Amino acid sequence: MGQLLEVKNLTKKYFAGMQESRAVDGVDLEVQEGEFVVLMGASGSGKTSLLHLLAGIDRFDEGTVRYTVPDKRSAKYQDVDFSQMGEKARSLFRRSNIGIVFQQQCLIPDLTVYENILLPMLLARRPVKKEAIFRLCGRFGLKDHAQKYPSQLSGGQQQRVAILRSVINKPTLLLCDEPTGSLNSAQTKLVMALLSGLNQGGQTIILVTHDRKVAARGKRVVYIEDGRVKGELNFAQAKPEDAEQELTGFLKERGW
Ligand SMILES: Nc1ncnc2c1ncn2[C@@H]1O[C@H](COP(=O)(O)OP(=O)(O)OP(=O)(O)O)[C@@H](O)[C@H]1O
Numbered sequence: 001m002g003q004l005l006e007v008k009n010l011t012k013k014y015f016a017g018m019q020e021s022r023a024v025d026g027v028d029l030e031v032q033e034g035e036f037v038v039l040m041g042a043s044g045s046g047k048t049s050l051l052h053l054l055a056g057i058d059r060f061d062e063g064t065v066r067y068t069v070p071d072k073r074s075a076k077y078q079d080v081d082f083s084q085m086g087e088k089a090r091s092l093f094r095r096s097n098i099g100i101v102f103q104q105q106c107l108i109p110d111l112t113v114y115e116n117i118l119l120p121m122l123l124a125r126r127p128v129k130k131e132a133i134f135r136l137c138g139r140f141g142l143k144d145h146a147q148k149y150p151s152q153l154s155g156g157q158q159q160r161v162a163i164l165r166s167v168i169n170k171p172t173l174l175l176c177d178e179p180t181g182s183l184n185s186a187q188t189k190l191v192m193a194l195l196s197g198l199n200q201g202g203q204t205i206i207l208v209t210h211d212r213k214v215a216a217r218g219k220r221v222v223y224i225e226d227g228r229v230k231g232e233l234n235f236a237q238a239k240p241e242d243a244e245q246e247l248t249g250f251l252k253e254r255g256w
């Protein structure tokens with residue numbers, strides 16, 4: 001298990017007229033393969049902006065985002081540096097290495113659950129494994145829903161479809177932006193069980209949340225304030241109940 005991601009001095013500016021503001025302001029972050037990192041921070045602190053930079057969706061103004069990923073063809077590792085890549089190259093890299101679950105759900109309403117999950121395989125020109133998709137749906141409580149449309153599902157079911165869709169191509173890294181933001185606690189538990197299961201199977205995850213219970217399922221919390229990293233809490237060893245208590249203390253110190 002090596003280092004997957006290295007972020008240095010990452011900065012993203014926005015301009016309103018002459019006024020410059022920094023949504024991400026000099027962030028340093030390292031993530032190892034197999035980690036489950038949680039990003040927390042107040043609304044507007046820059047979490048979504050940071051996630052979009054890590055995904056290569058938006059371009060940044062300063063700093064570097066470096067990935068070291070297994071090269072699927074040669075069994076060696078491939079190094080990439082987003083600061084040296086254009087939009088097209090970043091998007092190609094993203095397609096084969098990064099899965100994203102957005103803050104706003106973006107299932108395609110005119111496609112069924114099955115077709116939504118299938119889509120990334122088609123885009124990546126991978127052979128479609130119909131049986132595997134149905135098996136996956138079954139494992140995550142969507143067995144009877146595979147042929148339905150998103151509007152016929154509950155919020156939690158839709159969110160699970162969005163997660164399955166983002167991991168169907170086995171991305172090296174999964175980025176999730178408040179995947180449980182609009183869910184009740186039972187649905188949240190199901191979604192988190194799915195994510196924890198994936199992480200236990202080796203999936204590297206970076207997840208944004210406001211929810212302490214959700215954050216306690218991760219192994220490390222990185223706290224963001226005004227676009228900067230303002231502290232880290234590591235609870236790889238703690239039991240989930242202890243993790244939540246530790247986190248409460250950590251957040252309290254930061255005025256949460
Ligand atoms: N496209 C944009 N143009 C201008 N400013 C933006 C844009 N996107 C985000 N911002 C600003 O950048 C800052 C960080 O926004 P961001 O969406 O990253 O916050 P967040 O931490 O994800 O908040 P939340 O918890 O509410 O989702 C905010 O002040 C926001 O107004």
Ligand SMILES: [Mg+2]
Pocket residue numbers: 047048049103177
């Ligand atoms: Mg956000």
